[in-house]
Amino acid sequence: xxxxxxxxxxxxxxxxxxxxxxxxxxxxxxxxxxxxxxxxxxxxxxxxxxxxxxxxxxxxxxxxxxxxxxxxxxxxxxxxxxxxxxxxxxxxxxxxxxxxxxxxxxxxxxxxxxxxxxxxxxxxxxxxxxxxxxxxxxxxxxxxxxxxxxxxxxxxxxxxxxxxxxxxxxxxxxxxxxxxxxxxxxxxxxxxxxxxxxxxxxxxxxxxxxxxxxxxxxxxxxxxxxxxxxxxxxxxxxxxxxxxxxxxxxxxxxxxxxxxxxxxxxx
Amino acid sequence: xxxxxxxxxxxxxxxxxxxxxxxxxxxxxxxxxxxxxxxxxxxxxxxxxxxxxxxxxxxxxxxxxxxxxxxxxxxxxxxxxxxxxxxxxxxxxxxxxxxxxxxxxxxxxxxxxxxxxxxxxxxxxxxxxxxxxxxxxxxxxxxxxxxxxxxxxxxxxxxxxxxxxxxxxxxxxxxxxxxxxxxxxxxxxxxxxxxxxxxxxxxxxxxxxxxxxxxxxxxxxxxxxxxxxxxxxxxxxxxxxxxxxxxxxxxxxxxxxxxxxxxxxxx
Numbered sequence: 366x367x368x369x370x371x372x373x374x375x376x377x378x379x380x381x382x383x384x385x386x387x388x389x390x391x392x393x394x395x396x397x398x399x400x401x402x403x404x405x406x407x408x409x410x411x412x413x414x415x416x417x418x419x420x421x422x423x424x425x426x427x428x429x430x431x432x433x434x435x436x437x438x439x440x441x442x443x444x445x446x447x448x449x450x451x452x453x454x455x456x457x458x459x460x461x462x463x464x465x466x467x468x469x470x471x472x473x474x475x476x477x478x479x480x481x482x483x484x485x486x487x488x489x490x491x492x493x494x495x496x497x498x499x500x501x502x503x504x505x506x507x508x509x510x511x512x513x514x515x516x517x518x519x520x521x522x523x524x525x526x527x528x529x530x531x532x533x534x535x536x537x538x539x540x541x542x543x544x545x546x547x548x549x550x551x552x553x554x555x556x557x558x559x560x561x562x563x564x565x566x567x568x569x570x571x572x573x574x575x576x577x578x579x580x581x582x583x584x585x586x587x588x589x590x591x592x593x594x595x596x597x598x599x600x601x602x603x604x605x606x607x608x609x610x611x612x613x614x615x616x617x618x619x620x621x622x623x624x625x626x627x628x629x630x631x632x
Numbered sequence: 633x634x635x636x637x638x639x640x641x642x643x644x645x646x647x648x649x650x651x652x653x654x655x656x657x658x659x660x661x662x663x664x665x666x667x668x669x670x671x672x673x674x675x676x677x678x679x680x681x682x683x684x685x686x687x688x689x690x691x692x693x694x695x696x697x698x699x700x701x702x703x704x705x706x707x708x709x710x711x712x713x714x715x716x717x718x719x720x721x722x723x724x725x726x727x728x729x730x731x732x733x734x735x736x737x738x739x740x741x742x743x744x745x746x747x748x749x750x751x752x753x754x755x756x757x758x759x760x761x762x763x764x765x766x767x768x769x770x771x772x773x774x775x776x777x778x779x780x781x782x783x784x785x786x787x788x789x790x791x792x793x794x795x796x797x798x799x800x801x802x803x804x805x806x807x808x809x810x811x812x813x814x815x816x817x818x819x820x821x822x823x824x825x826x827x828x829x830x831x832x833x834x835x836x837x838x839x840x841x842x843x844x845x846x847x848x849x850x851x852x853x854x855x856x857x858x859x860x861x862x863x864x865x866x867x868x869x870x871x872x873x874x875x876x877x878x879x880x881x882x883x884x885x886x887x888x889x890x891x892x893x894x895x896x897x898x899x
Contacts, residue, residue: 379709380675437697
């Protein structure tokens with residue numbers, strides 16, 4: 366069965382006419398996992414016909430507004446839809462403040478379903494979830510506040526070769542990253558800036574498309590998928606050009622599109 | 633100069649493929665006022681080319697999720713855009729919890745601009761803002777939690793006849809409402825349900841399209857604009873049909889469209 370990544374939002378800190386805030390859905394053998402939850406996530410889910418009821422877990426990379434402000438609204442809609450099964454929020458410490466706010470602000474003493482915060486904290490690569498279709502590991506990124514990338518490894522059916530997806534946003538480049546995502550079939554990596562704004566990338570601890578490609582090259586990944594584009598650029602094609610000079614097998618995450626993860630032919 | 637109301641979202645508690653959560657912008661002689669701020673407000677503003685910098689005030693009817701969960705993200709984007717001038721939030725008590733959450737969650741000690749909560753509380757019709765283009769009054773609605781409608785009266789240029797817009801959502805019908813919005817040029821009124829769901833309207837303290845039209849008729853308004861449609865209906869045209877049986881000069885608020893307020897020819 367295909368392993369798919371649907372993009373709900375490809376913007377960075379500010380939206381554009383085309384791009385909403387960061388959120389993706391990873392589909393693995395009938396299970397859907399939400400990756401980040403920027404404002405508008407539930408609106409895109411609705412537009413794309415993805416039921417929130419099909420999602421049991423969200424993996425939040427960090428607690429900046431553009432990655433999490435869709436969460437209170439999503440929880441509220443799940444409650445109105447009378448969801449019963451638990452919703453698990455894998456997120457760094459601080460998420461409990463958002464959950465408390467959600468209940469306190471709306472004057473709700475209870476939700477129709479359990480909301481479970483699974484705190485993500487650690488060094489190196491550590492396990493955060495072992496499900497029946499995927500095992501998920503986390504690893505620290507380099508972004509000024511506690512930020513984590515996630516590594517999804519398919520639980521193999523019979524003796525098939527399991528596929529893997531790494532999700533890395535937001536981060537500046539750092540040496541260990543290529544080791545941690547070595548050989549994955551798909552590396553989703555932020556590319557907030559182009560070469561001309563390397564200084565801004567360094568200042569705000571983000572990556573350029575070229576830096577993301579350099580990590581992909583060092584890690585020997587199958588495909589590099591770029592997202593989290595700064596709103597300052599009118600045309601995103603330059604991200605692709607600059608990245609492909611370093612790592613030819615690069616694609617752009619495109620909002621509303623389903624990206625089928627190809628196998629890494631290099632490993 | 634025209635008096636315009638732009639619809640950013642016409643959904644009620646749950647979004648649809650077409651409709652985002654409730655938010656509108658009232659444009660009065662170069663000034664823009666935001667009415668409610670459901671999730672996705674800043675996304676629609678961006679899509680429609682309305683700069684958040686052109687908006688100095690938001691008038692929040694009540695603190696249900698579908699009317700306010702776009703506010704933290706809007707504040708965050710204004711901060712990133714280095715806004716300097718104050719942003720005024722006219723809203724019932726409880727809004728201070730959202731503002732505290734915004735600062736606490738993001739770990740921001742300060743904002744690039746002052747965020748001013750102007751608490752809205754009172755009986756009957758009372759003044760909440762006197763600007764150079766509009767005077768704004770508020771009045772209680774009937775919705776189970778503290779909810780307020782707003783009445784915008786143009787400050788006349790020379791001896792021209794000032795126009796007026798009333799914004800009423802969410803509410804069940806109640807006798808005083810028609811008196812409070814008497815003769816306005818435009819009445820925006822929620823129409824969450826159709827006749828067939830009158831029981832749900834009563835249970836959740838909402839209105840049917842027909843009830844909204846009855847208020848418009850009693851008040852002798854110029855035009856009735858319906859919004860806040862329940863996601864349970866596949867086609868919104870029945871709202872128009874049922875309302876026009878009572879009040880022919882009814883229109884549907886349409887997302888992304890600018891509605892130019894005609895003068896009330898009946899007064």
